Amino acid sequence: xxxxxRMKDLTxxxxxxxxxxxxxxxxxxxxxxxxxxxxxxxxxxxxxPASYRGRPVLALEENGxxxxxxxxxxxxxxxxxxxxxxxxxxxxxxxxxxxKFEINMLRCIFCGFCEEVCPEEAIIMSKDYELAFxxxxxxxxxxxxxxxxxxxxxxxxxxxxxxx
Amino acid sequence: MPKITIDNKELEFKPGQTIIQVAKDNGIxxxxxxxxxxxxVSGNCRVCLVEVEKMPKLVIACATIAADGMVxxxxxxxxxxxxxxxxxxxxxxxxxxxxxxxxxxxxxxxDYAYQHSVGESRFTETKQHKDxxxxxxxxxxxxxxxxxxxxxxxxxxxxxxxxxxLTFVKRGDKVTIVTFPGKQLDNPYSLNVTxxxxxxxxxxxxxxxxxxxxxxxxxxxxCSGCSRxxxxxxxxxxxxxxxxxxxxxxxxxxxxxxxxxxxxxxKFVNEDSRVNGPHLRRDGKLxxxxxxxxxxxxxxxxxxxxxxxVAFIGSAYSTLEDNFLFAKFAKSVxxxxxxxxxRVTVPGSGDNILITEDKRPNSLGxxxxxxxxxGMNFNQIIKGLIDGKIKALYVxxxxxxxxxxxxxxxxxxxxxxxVHASNFNTLTNYANIVFPSATxxxxxxxxxxxxxxxxxxxxxxxxxxxxRSLDGMAMSRLDKFGTEYDRWGKVRKVDARSTWKIIVGLxxxxxxxxxxxxxxxxxxxxxKSIDEFKDLNYDSIGEFGTxxxxxxxxxxx
Ligand code: SF4
Ligand code: SF4
Ligand code: SF4
Ligand code: SF4
Numbered sequence: 001x002x003x004x005x006r007m008k009d010l011t012x013x014x015x016x017x018x019x020x021x022x023x024x025x026x027x028x029x030x031x032x033x034x035x036x037x038x039x040x041x042x043x044x045x046x047x048x049p050a051s052y053r054g055r056p057v058l059a060l061e062e063n064g065x066x067x068x069x070x071x072x073x074x075x076x077x078x079x080x081x082x083x084x085x086x087x088x089x090x091x092x093x094x095x096x097x098x099x100k101f102e103i104n105m106l107r108c109i110f111c112g113f114c115e116e117v118c119p120e121e122a123i124i125m126s127k128d129y130e131l132a133f134x135x136x137x138x139x140x141x142x143x144x145x146x147x148x149x150x151x152x153x154x155x156x157x158x159x160x161x162x163x164x
Numbered sequence: 165m166p167k168i169t170i171d172n173k174e175l176e177f178k179p180g181q182t183i184i185q186v187a188k189d190n191g192i193x194x195x196x197x198x199x200x201x202x203x204x205v206s207g208n209c210r211v212c213l214v215e216v217e218k219m220p221k222l223v224i225a226c227a228t229i230a231a232d233g234m235v236x237x238x239x240x241x242x243x244x245x246x247x248x249x250x251x252x253x254x255x256x257x258x259x260x261x262x263x264x265x266x267x268x269x270x271x272x273x274x275d276y277a278y279q280h281s282v283g284e285s286r287f288t289e290t291k292q293h294k295d296x297x298x299x300x301x302x303x304x305x306x307x308x309x310x311x312x313x314x315x316x317x318x319x320x321x322x323x324x325x326x327x328x329x330l331t332f333v334k335r336g337d338k339v340t341i342v343t344f345p346g347k348q349l350d351n352p353y354s355l356n357v358t359x360x361x362x363x364x365x366x367x368x369x370x371x372x373x374x375x376x377x378x379x380x381x382x383x384x385x386x387c388s389g390c391s392r393x394x395x396x397x398x399x400x401x402x403x404x405x406x407x408x409x410x411x412x413x414x415x416x417x418x419x420x421x422x423x424x425x426x427x428x429x430x431k432f433v434n435e436d437s438r439v440n441g442p443h444l445r446r447d448g449k450l451x452x453x454x455x456x457x458x459x460x461x462x463x464x465x466x467x468x469x470x471x472x473x474v475a476f477i478g479s480a481y482s483t484l485e486d487n488f489l490f491a492k493f494a495k496s497v498x499x500x501x502x503x504x505x506x507r508v509t510v511p512g513s514g515d516n517i518l519i520t521e522d523k524r525p526n527s528l529g530x531x532x533x534x535x536x537x538x539g540m541n542f543n544q545i546i547k548g549l550i551d552g553k554i555k556a557l558y559v560x561x562x563x564x565x566x567x568x569x570x571x572x573x574x575x576x577x578x579x580x581x582x583v584h585a586s587n588f589n590t591l592t593n594y595a596n597i598v599f600p601s602a603t604x605x606x607x608x609x610x611x612x613x614x615x616x617x618x619x620x621x622x623x624x625x626x627x628x629x630x631x632r633s634l635d636g637m638a639m640s641r642l643d644k645f646g647t648e649y650d651r652w653g654k655v656r657k658v659d660a661r662s663t664w665k666i667i668v669g670l671x672x673x674x675x676x677x678x679x680x681x682x683x684x685x686x687x688x689x690x691x692k693s694i695d696e697f698k699d700l701n702y703d704s705i706g707e708f709g710t711x712x713x714x715x716x717x718x719x720x721x
Contacts, residue, residue, distance in 0.1 A: 089373050
């Protein structure tokens with residue numbers, strides 16, 4: 001029976017290795033003169049573009065009012081069940097507000113569905129990607145950590161209005 | 165029988181029925197807002213327009229009497245376009261309030277907007293503004309902008325509650341609902357309007373904003389407010405009861421329930437005063453102990469009395485199973501004849517709608533399963549208590565002091581008081597032993613209503629020993645996917661048991677082996693030993709209960 005030639009059998013040139021080493025070295029030298037893309041994090045911080053989906057936050061109007069009306073749609077749509085909202089009544093014109101609003105950042109998968117479903121443009125994917133906690137309790141972000149002035153979220157809001 | 169053809173299906177009907185009734189009886193849904201099966205026909209929403217062959221114009225299905233040979237189309241091009249037009253018209257002035265509105269998720273307008281609307285409005289003018297947050301009565305809040313003027317609430321008050329309290333004022337797109345001058349929406353059935361209002365214009369002030377409807381589980385159960393035994397749905401989130409709504413049962417409560425039953429029969433289940441685990445009095449203070457310890461202690465205490473010095477008091481709040489086993493225990497394990505239960509009636513408190521004078525849900529049942537012994541009756545027991553002949557009392561699920569405050573001093577003098585209670589109360593203040601009693605929201609069992617209908621109770625709230633999924637309890641999305649690490653998953657579960665189960669433990673500690681592990685097994689014993697329950701089981705009782713046939717005359721309570 002004739003010996004079958006297999007795909008993975010190396011040619012002679014490949015077997016002596018020297019040309020491959022030369023190719024590799026050439027690539028290394030090339031890269032030594034290319035501009036560097038590495039960022040010296042955390043001294044240098046990455047500023048994400050508007051399309052970036054960092055942790056979801058709640059928009060706080062300039063006058064100090066929160067936009068969220070506690071409709072619970074974000075909580076309903078969230079595939080990871082990360083959001084818990086408890087509504088209550090307020091004297092404001094929109095009679096409903098979140099007495100409690102919590103996002104469990106251990107559950108969140110940054111899909112952005114909450115932002116997409118929100119009828120009030122109240123929950124918005126921020127640029128914040130720095131999430132670290134050392135226990136489960138700290139990973140549940142309450143309103144204190146969620147409420148963010150709209151001025152900070154301007155980029156994303158403009159992006160959403162354009163593309164959503 | 166005459167025949168009508170709806171959507172190419174030939175259907176028989178009873179003369180006098182309207183098209184919408186015939187369709188409903190045959191499972192064909194014709195959209196409707198103002199029509200309600202239990203109210204008069206007003207025909208003002210126009211969304212039930214259908215095409216009838218040989219009629220010049222579309223007709224409203226709710227007010228058109230079916231005729232022999234009539235051919236109706238509910239899905240024809242003409243019908244659909246008329247329906248779209250009516251929907252567009254109704255939505256003109258309806259605010260985009262769904263995110264704020266409590267009705268969302270169970271709103272007819274929302275549902276129909278998906279099913280029967282084109283999805284776009286051509287209306288660019290300003291919407292009508294009306295009063296929002298109007299307190300129509302002590303329990304009901306009205307939002308004028310959301311109202312679609314179907315008049316169901318008005319007709320309910322006039323026709324079912326029998327009190328003319330609501331009316332329309334103004335006309336055209338300014339029309340709105342008000343109470344008559346000097347009147348309030350305060351009839352004893354007022355909250356039913358929040359169920360039948362097809363939109364979120366009328367809301368329950370007690371439940372407003374408490375929860376989204378899709379976050380709760382609902383369990384088919386029975387109201388405990390009186391002996392009518394209205395069928396209800398119990399809505400629970402995070403193991404907490406948030407509201408009760410009536411459940412249709414033609415033989416009991418139709419679509420309705422009273423406000424007292426709806427508002428005042430579930431809050432104690434959620435309260436902090438719940439008895440959590442068995443308690444023994446030590447150095448004057450009730451102290452939580454283990455189940456084995458409490459059974460052993462109850463046995464040795466009970467044994468130290470003469471049989472005539474002890475009396476047992478059951479309750480018409482407890483289930484058939486509870487009373488049956490409690491009576492059996494008193495009779496055959498302890499050997500007493502002195503057991504009975506209090507009849508709690510409030511003369512004049514009933515009406516000819518639903519509310520009855522008997523304020524307990526299961527008086528007939530307690531009677532039937534023999535909760536009254538042939539020794540002292542309830543009044544004699546109380547007299548014995550006052551005379552000092554009764555030295556030890558075993559009370560299940562009734563607060564004797566609340567029933568009769570004058571007894572407090574006599575109860576304080578008792579040598580032994582054993583109580584089954586769901587909440588700490590004035591009676592447990594004097595108890596030597598308190599068994600934590602599961603509430604009606606937490607147990608399986610049966611009650612018999614005033615008309616002799618046996619109906620099922622199902623657990624909606626999980627006790628410490630229960631497991632929602634293993635025990636086949638209703639589960640919301642949150643129950644299904646929550647873990648012990650989620651805050652909503654950290655629910656309170658009270659360590660409480662049904663009376664029958666406590667009795668099983670106690671009898672066993674007495675040395676009499678009771679082998680029951682489920683309420684259903686107790687019931688099967690009842691059905692074997694009492695004629696009226698012959699051949700009945702939990703499945704045959706079913707969702708809507710079963711009317712019992714009485715062999716002997718039952719003492720009317
Ligand atoms: S981004 Fe996705 S996973 Fe995270 S909270 Fe929003 S919906 Fe939930
Ligand atoms: S969807 Fe928007 S308005 Fe609704 S609860 Fe979530 S954040 Fe609040
Ligand atoms: S308040 Fe509700 S039930 Fe009453 S007329 Fe308006 S929509 Fe109909
Ligand atoms: S009539 Fe009686 S059973 Fe019916 S809801 Fe009222 S209290 Fe409950």
